[in-house]
Amino acid sequence: MDAFLQTLHEMVVEHRLLVCAILALVTLLEALMLVGVLIPIMAVMLTAGALIATGSLHPVEVIIWCSVGAAAGDAISYLIGQKIGARAVRHPAVARHRRTVARARLYTRRYGVLALLVARYLGPLRPFVPMAAGMTRMRDWTFHAANTVTAPLWVVSVLAPGYLAARNLGYWKPDPQLLAALAVGGLLLVATVAIVRAAPFKAQPAKA
Numbered sequence: 533m534d535a536f537l538q539t540l541h542e543m544v545v546e547h548r549l550l551v552c553a554i555l556a557l558v559t560l561l562e563a564l565m566l567v568g569v570l571i572p573i574m575a576v577m578l579t580a581g582a583l584i585a586t587g588s589l590h591p592v593e594v595i596i597w598c599s600v601g602a603a604a605g606d607a608i609s610y611l612i613g614q615k616i617g618a619r620a621v622r623h624p625a626v627a628r629h630r631r632t633v634a635r636a637r638l639y640t641r642r643y644g645v646l647a648l649l650v651a652r653y654l655g656p657l658r659p660f661v662p663m664a665a666g667m668t669r670m671r672d673w674t675f676h677a678a679n680t681v682t683a684p685l686w687v688v689s690v691l692a693p694g695y696l697a698a699r700n701l702g703y704w705k706p707d708p709q710l711l712a713a714l715a716v717g718g719l720l721l722v723a724t725v726a727i728v729r730a731a732p733f734k735a736q737p738a739k740a
Contacts, residue, residue: 563605581694613666
């Protein structure tokens, strides 16, 4: 087992940027409607967190790549909802998820930009909320600002359990770079609250 883990470590280190690019692709796909429900994102991110703890991956690189992927996936879903609007639910591939789309639209109308942060942790509902934001005509700058802020918050929060588990908690020696990332995450959380207060969401009628 030790030999296998050592070999795995060496492979990941040697192809570190490729692994980061794959993680970015996975986080992007996870944010897309229909595709996202098939991605075991928590297992992937727990593994990535453990690889950071062992030194196989660089924490800042993983956070940046995954944040870009998650934000890009949400932006694509938002644009789809914005361009297609209510017609999306009439597509055969989406029709089976009509109830989920309705819940996502209601959730977005009720909570506005805050829904974009909370929805990242809502499992099956998660890929549909950015699309619902586009369907309900959330302002572009509001969506993209919230998306940019919440993506790294989510990435750090889902990497942390795997990181801490691999460090075995009792023998954990904090990585200064990871602590810096957590500090930045705290600042981003404050920024999210500021966005929610400064730019309350006003839904506009979706185009048929």
